[in-house]
Amino acid sequence: MIELKNRIQTLIGTNDVIEDDYSFLQPGGNDHLVQFLYKNFSDEYWELDDWNRNSLLVIDISAILGLNFVLDDDAQFASLVVKNTKGHKLVQAILDLRDEFVVIAYYFGESKTCLKINRKFVDFPLLCPCFFNSNHLIGIARDLEIIKQVEYHFEQPVGVFESPIIMKGTFSGRLVKDIFNEYVDKFRDFFNIVFLAGHLTDGTQGTISFQSNGTVKVDACRLTSFLEIVESLFVVLKEKYRILVSEHIISWESLSNGFLKKYNGTPIEYELPYSIDNMEILSRSILKGSKTMELFGIAEKMSRKQWSVKVTEVKTASQLEIELSNDLIRVILREKNAIPLLEKLESYFRHNISAQFESVLF
Amino acid sequence: MFEYSCTSSRLVNWILSQVDIKHDVVFPKQKNWDFYLRLFYPGDSPSSLFLVGVFDQRECILFIPVNHSTKTEHLKYIDSHLFKKAFRDELGFDGSYFQRIFITCEKDAQEVEKRLLGLNSKADLLVMMLDKLEFRKGGFKNPRLEYRLSKRGFDPEIIPRILTDNQIGIGQDMTKSQFYQTLFHNLNRIWMQGESSVSLRELLKQSIPYWTQYRKSEHKKLFNRIKEELVFVFHEFFKEKLKIEEYCKKANSQPKTIILLPQKPIGKKELNQWVLMQKQSLVYLRDDIKPIAFDLMKLPSP
Numbered sequence: 001m002i003e004l005k006n007r008i009q010t011l012i013g014t015n016d017v018i019e020d021d022y023s024f025l026q027p028g029g030n031d032h033l034v035q036f037l038y039k040n041f042s043d044e045y046w047e048l049d050d051w052n053r054n055s056l057l058v059i060d061i062s063a064i065l066g067l068n069f070v071l072d073d074d075a076q077f078a079s080l081v082v083k084n085t086k087g088h089k090l091v092q093a094i095l096d097l098r099d100e101f102v103v104i105a106y107y108f109g110e111s112k113t114c115l116k117i118n119r120k121f122v123d124f125p126l127l128c129p130c131f132f133n134s135n136h137l138i139g140i141a142r143d144l145e146i147i148k149q150v151e152y153h154f155e156q157p158v159g160v161f162e163s164p165i166i167m168k169g170t171f172s173g174r175l176v177k178d179i180f181n182e183y184v185d186k187f188r189d190f191f192n193i194v195f196l197a198g199h200l201t202d203g204t205q206g207t208i209s210f211q212s213n214g215t216v217k218v219d220a221c222r223l224t225s226f227l228e229i230v231e232s233l234f235v236v237l238k239e240k241y242r243i244l245v246s247e248h249i250i251s252w253e254s255l256s257n258g259f260l261k262k263y264n265g266t267p268i269e270y271e272l273p274y275s276i277d278n279m280e281i282l283s284r285s286i287l288k289g290s291k292t293m294e295l296f297g298i299a300e301k302m303s304r305k306q307w308s309v310k311v312t313e314v315k316t317a318s319q320l321e322i323e324l325s326n327d328l329i330r331v332i333l334r335e336k337n338a339i340p341l342l343e344k345l346e347s348y349f350r351h352n353i354s355a356q357f358e359s360v361l362f
Numbered sequence: 363m364f365e366y367s368c369t370s371s372r373l374v375n376w377i378l379s380q381v382d383i384k385h386d387v388v389f390p391k392q393k394n395w396d397f398y399l400r401l402f403y404p405g406d407s408p409s410s411l412f413l414v415g416v417f418d419q420r421e422c423i424l425f426i427p428v429n430h431s432t433k434t435e436h437l438k439y440i441d442s443h444l445f446k447k448a449f450r451d452e453l454g455f456d457g458s459y460f461q462r463i464f465i466t467c468e469k470d471a472q473e474v475e476k477r478l479l480g481l482n483s484k485a486d487l488l489v490m491m492l493d494k495l496e497f498r499k500g501g502f503k504n505p506r507l508e509y510r511l512s513k514r515g516f517d518p519e520i521i522p523r524i525l526t527d528n529q530i531g532i533g534q535d536m537t538k539s540q541f542y543q544t545l546f547h548n549l550n551r552i553w554m555q556g557e558s559s560v561s562l563r564e565l566l567k568q569s570i571p572y573w574t575q576y577r578k579s580e581h582k583k584l585f586n587r588i589k590e591e592l593v594f595v596f597h598e599f600f601k602e603k604l605k606i607e608e609y610c611k612k613a614n615s616q617p618k619t620i621i622l623l624p625q626k627p628i629g630k631k632e633l634n635q636w637v638l639m640q641k642q643s644l645v646y647l648r649d650d651i652k653p654i655a656f657d658l659m660k661l662p663s664p
Binding site: 247250252254255256258259260261262263266267287296297298300302303304305306308310312313314317319321323325328330332 | 383571574627
């Protein structure tokens with residue numbers, strides 16, 4: 001992150017090194033936003049070297065989103081500079097493109113503008129939002145001096161479970177940390193955190209907030225502590241994608257003139273903390289999808305204890321195969337480009353089946 | 363007492379699920395175990411069999427799923443030195459431990475065991491039951507594998523379905539609708555990508571991983587069978603929204619069978635209709651017609 005920090009300071013901040021750790025990150029206003037995005041590139045992209053790939057991305061961002069990012073000479077970062085009403089140049093956003101899987105988008109300036117640009121990226125098919133699960137956010141909460149607000153949302157579908165559990169709400173105020181810890185201890189399987197806000201321990205008293213759709217927002221904060229917390233999330237996410245890509249994509253290969261076949265990868269298995277009572281209703285419920293995950297497909301009963309649901313996402317044509325049994329859900333991932341759909345599906349399961357639903361456990 | 367019965371593909375899927383990065387499997391990849399899969403024809407058999415070779419640097423185990431319909435002479439062929447040598451050479455395996463294991467389900471175990479005894483076969487026999495896998499004859503040469511097998515929790519009903527069946531028999535029509543579920547799933551992707559047509563052969567390649575292992579002449583048999591069924595369901599349930607046509611790129615070129623797809627859907631209603639048509643087709647294919655006999659296909663013998 002040091003390189004990124006230097007890059008940010010070169011572009012927008014003070015060059016006074018001594019002041020660095022005492023200065024707040026407020027180069028273009030008081031609001032800062034970070035969005036983690038998964039590189040959902042097509043094969044044509046991956047055939048290119050880093051420089052050409054990032055150049056092509058910047059061209060596509062300009063053509064599709066109308067945002068004129070400029071790529072740095074080393075093609076590792078891209079920045080968006082705009083003119084304000086007084087005609088001054090302001091750095092609006094920086095994209096950190098260095099990682100193989102994750103792009104970190106930093107937005108500076110007014111909250112409204114940051115969110116507006118971010119919305120464009122979230123809908124951009126080449127960069128899909130990463131998701132934080134409850135365990136990521138529980139880890140982050142330990143680093144916060146004060147937890148200000150927590151939102152949680154969990155609702156088991158009627159019919160899938162004989163006694164569906166609903167646990168949703170918001171808490172804020174003086175006792176948040178105590179309640180939060182109690183919920184983590186007692187209701188971890190149902191405590192699906194979708195929003196967390198609090199103060200960092202750097203004495204700035206700025207509010208930092210995290211949304212489960214991969215967004216981190218801060219109003220005032222030391223650049224160092226902000227980047228530290230961003231890095232901790234970044235490390236977890238990139239490890240998750242590395243494991244998904246290297247261990248869980250099932251692809252067949254031929255050996256010995258096509259006579260021998262083998263496949264690489266292994267299905268992703270999620271062991272459930274309690275049993276599903278009706279798999280047929282769950283199959284139907286998955287096929288219905290959600291607002292962010294429009295799906296269609298077919299469910300078939302495979303055996304007395306297993307259902308197979310094969311889904312296609314309408315927007316992207318990405319596909320997943322899901323095998324449901326009472327205590328185990330298995331997902332067969334056959335292409336890298338279905339990872340964003342897998343993330344949406346996991347998020348759906350965290351909201352509806354178990355808050356602990358995670359493909360890669362750390 | 364109820365005797366457990368299953369298809370060859372379930373036996374294969376169990377073996378494949380045991381060569382994995384997970385720690386609680388019989389052949390952990392971390393210990394350098396790997397596998398390969400192929401179809402083969404034992405001797406002059408018109409029926410193909412699966413073969414799964416599982417190996418590390420020192421040891422190679424050939425699993426051959428068989429059932430009551432596997433003829434004695436074919437078991438004899440698999441039991442022969444010739445068979446052993448052919449696959450040893452194909453894999454390029456020069457380690458010291460080489461083992462052949464027939465694997466079958468509980469229902470067929472007695473019959474297979476009787477035939478193997480009649481042959482004085484040295485091969486081992488592993489049997490899948492409802493609650494465990496057990497050697498009916500012999501055992502793993504490597505005691506570690508024996509130990510892992512005994513410790514592994516087992517439920518044949520939830521084995522991952524990486525592979526569809528090549529031997530779909532009478533009374534097992536559920537597996538047939540699984541094959542068509544996979545085929546429709548692949549068709550769905552092509553449709554959503556906005557393609558207006560797809561070659562049926564290409565679609566079958568995507569749906570059957572070992573498609574290329576069939577002999578050319580046998581492709582035709584299977585191809586025509588599936589085509590015939592699809593023509594019917596497209597007409598009956600898809601109301602001609604999907605069509606199968608013969609397409610010639612040039613006047614004198616070989617015709618290619620293609621599926622013509624309707625335009626990409628614009629609304630939820632069209633999607634729901636499409637899914638309904640697929641469901642109706644699957645119900646029909648599951649219940650109303652005889653199963654596809656993939657096992658009629660021939661493969662070159664080693």
